[in-house]
Amino acid sequence: MSDLTAGLTRERGLHLLGEMLRIRQFEDRCAELYGAGHIRGFLHLCDGEEAIAVGVMQVLGSGDAVVSTYREHGHALARGIAMGPLMAELYGKRSGCSGGRGGSMHVFDAATRFYGGNAIVGGGLPLAVGLALAEKLQGGRNLAACFFGEGAAAEGEFHECMNLAALWKLPVLFLCENNLYAMGTALARSESQTDIQAKAAAYGVRAAAVDGMDVFAVEAAVRSAADHARAGRGPVLLEFRTYRLRAHSMFDAQLYRDKAEVEEWRARGPLTTLTTRLKAAGLMTEDDFQRLLREADAEVQVGVEFAAAAEWEPVADLARHVYAEVAS
Amino acid sequence: MSDTVRMTYREAVKQAIREALNDDPRVFMMGEDVGMYGGCFAVSKGLLEEYGEERIRDTPLSESAFVGAGIGAALGGLRPIVEIMTVNFSLLALDQIVNNAATLCHMSGGQFPVPVVIRMATGAGRQLAAQHSHSFEAWYAHVPGLRVVEPATIDDARGMLRAALACPDPVIVFEPISLYNMEGELTAASAQVRLDGARIHRPGRDVTLVTYGASLWRCVAAAEELAASGLEAEIVDLRSLRPLDDATVLASLRKTKRVVIVDEGWRTGSLAAEIAMRIVEQGFYDLDAPIARVCTEEVPIPYPKHLEDAALPSPARIVAAVRGLFSDAK
Numbered sequence: 001m002s003d004l005t006a007g008l009t010r011e012r013g014l015h016l017l018g019e020m021l022r023i024r025q026f027e028d029r030c031a032e033l034y035g036a037g038h039i040r041g042f043l044h045l046c047d048g049e050e051a052i053a054v055g056v057m058q059v060l061g062s063g064d065a066v067v068s069t070y071r072e073h074g075h076a077l078a079r080g081i082a083m084g085p086l087m088a089e090l091y092g093k094r095s096g097c098s099g100g101r102g103g104s105m106h107v108f109d110a111a112t113r114f115y116g117g118n119a120i121v122g123g124g125l126p127l128a129v130g131l132a133l134a135e136k137l138q139g140g141r142n143l144a145a146c147f148f149g150e151g152a153a154a155e156g157e158f159h160e161c162m163n164l165a166a167l168w169k170l171p172v173l174f175l176c177e178n179n180l181y182a183m184g185t186a187l188a189r190s191e192s193q194t195d196i197q198a199k200a201a202a203y204g205v206r207a208a209a210v211d212g213m214d215v216f217a218v219e220a221a222v223r224s225a226a227d228h229a230r231a232g233r234g235p236v237l238l239e240f241r242t243y244r245l246r247a248h249s250m251f252d253a254q255l256y257r258d259k260a261e262v263e264e265w266r267a268r269g270p271l272t273t274l275t276t277r278l279k280a281a282g283l284m285t286e287d288d289f290q291r292l293l294r295e296a297d298a299e300v301q302v303g304v305e306f307a308a309a310a311e312w313e314p315v316a317d318l319a320r321h322v323y324a325e326v327a328s
Numbered sequence: 329m330s331d332t333v334r335m336t337y338r339e340a341v342k343q344a345i346r347e348a349l350n351d352d353p354r355v356f357m358m359g360e361d362v363g364m365y366g367g368c369f370a371v372s373k374g375l376l377e378e379y380g381e382e383r384i385r386d387t388p389l390s391e392s393a394f395v396g397a398g399i400g401a402a403l404g405g406l407r408p409i410v411e412i413m414t415v416n417f418s419l420l421a422l423d424q425i426v427n428n429a430a431t432l433c434h435m436s437g438g439q440f441p442v443p444v445v446i447r448m449a450t451g452a453g454r455q456l457a458a459q460h461s462h463s464f465e466a467w468y469a470h471v472p473g474l475r476v477v478e479p480a481t482i483d484d485a486r487g488m489l490r491a492a493l494a495c496p497d498p499v500i501v502f503e504p505i506s507l508y509n510m511e512g513e514l515t516a517a518s519a520q521v522r523l524d525g526a527r528i529h530r531p532g533r534d535v536t537l538v539t540y541g542a543s544l545w546r547c548v549a550a551a552e553e554l555a556a557s558g559l560e561a562e563i564v565d566l567r568s569l570r571p572l573d574d575a576t577v578l579a580s581l582r583k584t585k586r587v588v589i590v591d592e593g594w595r596t597g598s599l600a601a602e603i604a605m606r607i608v609e610q611g612f613y614d615l616d617a618p619i620a621r622v623c624t625e626e627v628p629i630p631y632p633k634h635l636e637d638a639a640l641p642s643p644a645r646i647v648a649a650v651r652g653l654f655s656d657a658k
Contacts, residue, residue, distance in 0.1 A: 065403075065404065067400075096437070097437075098435060098436050098437045098439070099436070099437020099438065099439075100437070101434055101435055101436075101437050102435045102436065102437070106435045106436075108432075108435065108436035108437070108439055108440060109439070110436075110439040110440065115400075115403060115432075115440065116432070116435070116436070117435070118428070120423060120427045120428075123396070123423055123424070123427055123428060125393075125396070126392060126393045126394075126395070126396020126397050126399070126400060126424055126428075127396055127397075127399060127400035127403065127428065128400060129393060129396065129397040129400060130396060130397035130398060130399055130400020130401040130402070130403065130404060130408075131400040131401070131403060131404040132400075132404075133397055133400070133401050133404070133406075134400070134401040134402075134403070134404025134405055134406045135404060137356065137382060137401075137406060138404075138405065138406070144400075144404075156392060157392050157393060157396065157423075160388070160390035160392055160393030161393050161396075163388055163390065163393075164387070164388060164390060164393045164394065164397065167388065320438065321433055321434045321436075321437060321438035322433070322434050322472050322473050323433065323441075323473070323475075323496075323497045324433055324438070324441035324443075324496035324497055325438055326441075326496070
């Protein structure tokens, strides 16, 4: 547990917990809607990893670019993509934030500079390097923040991008969500060096491991990293140690891990611990908590109703957007 | 000042790059050895000194990272020209090209077009053996979301790169390795050439030769030989491999009634197969003879010259294929 709560206000504490609750309640509803057949395809939920999404987004500015993975609902919500267009995307409706063409794994939003939703592990890293290069060449001060899982560290693109970003001193934040399992393969079963941040450090990338279950630790680490990158001193990798409390996807029987291990991490869950801390510090009452929960549920309900009422893309538009429709 | 300037294919490409760098501050170039070395095929020689390290960027040997970075830079508002030494190495970046460049516009509902230009050398003829000589244009042409072009003339070498940079979509530009040293006249028309659409390179009445890239010049040699015996071949230079210009091919066929497709790719699953099928679908009743194909033999390209020559389409094979279409064997 971080000691970063010194000076924490009630307002700030409730804001952070409320943001995480929005994500948790959204994901819970997604699981239900998947069972009911409204969401299809692959669905990867981020329960347990909310502190990372929320902590990171406290630091990023509106001009910063975000590149994410197929487990990106939390990142998208924390970034400010509204629940209606996000849920409509999961339904595959035309008013979804990607026009319904991407689904759960491919959330895009130009207004918040959210560049996916990339479902090839490691494939988003070069995009983030390029976005940061564009920023640097145009003389801006924005960052490219790139989420990926620890499984990506086994991909060549991870290593190529650490080298390239460090070589060119690009303003990239490499944000590794190390939840210990690449789908069902434990880190130690696939990596000779399980310390992900050490790999980045070997390329001259400033790197650190962070408690990904503690929103204050996440925010503090990202703030320092962002200052470093914005100052033109090069990329930073943060390895957030976290845990995925749900299955990998809706097709995962979780044969590869013990229930006891899941329960152990559940007790350390970011919402559980923050709730306990805020109450212990006298910053939040049970009534406050229930209100946050009701607000989150109400927002989710509005989003679901928006998605349910939204129209399907006409089949006549099937081939739209394969190529750009406007000269750029 | 003359209307035409004599130069090599290499110089025409370089001129297009220089014009782009001069005209648009968003344009930059990156790739392996494009800077200090001057480009593996010397296309970018001197550009580093002229434009500096920010705009002429040497990259590590990390095809996936620097091609992906080109895609990301395009998303970020720039107009990157990414050079991959040869199509053979582009396979190391296939994930970025197929899974990202080709999909992002569609998957994002049109929010994120990817205006990146990816240039690469292609083809055989320099005795570089089986890891530096192949023609994978058909693989890229298979993918919706990409535009795939292959300039075969001096004007197109300059003009199509210019058009590619003006296009909001990802454009793969193939440059035949055997044409870099080819000399010809750059004309004023090069400033107006289109990115897509085929072109009648040589008009003729008796047979249509459909081709692209370095094989254009094999067809030209074959047509001259055929002309000596009274057969006038019309040559269609496809120029764009995705989209394909069916209309120009079919219009030529309606005139000649016979067609030979000349393709440096392997026959199986080739662009030649695709073009032949389109002719069957749309022009079957215009055919007076079966469609013929001259493709590369189905072997990895061998090193010794006599075997490499035997593997590739040649004027002699094209002439033989044409004569085979005429029952009276003119």
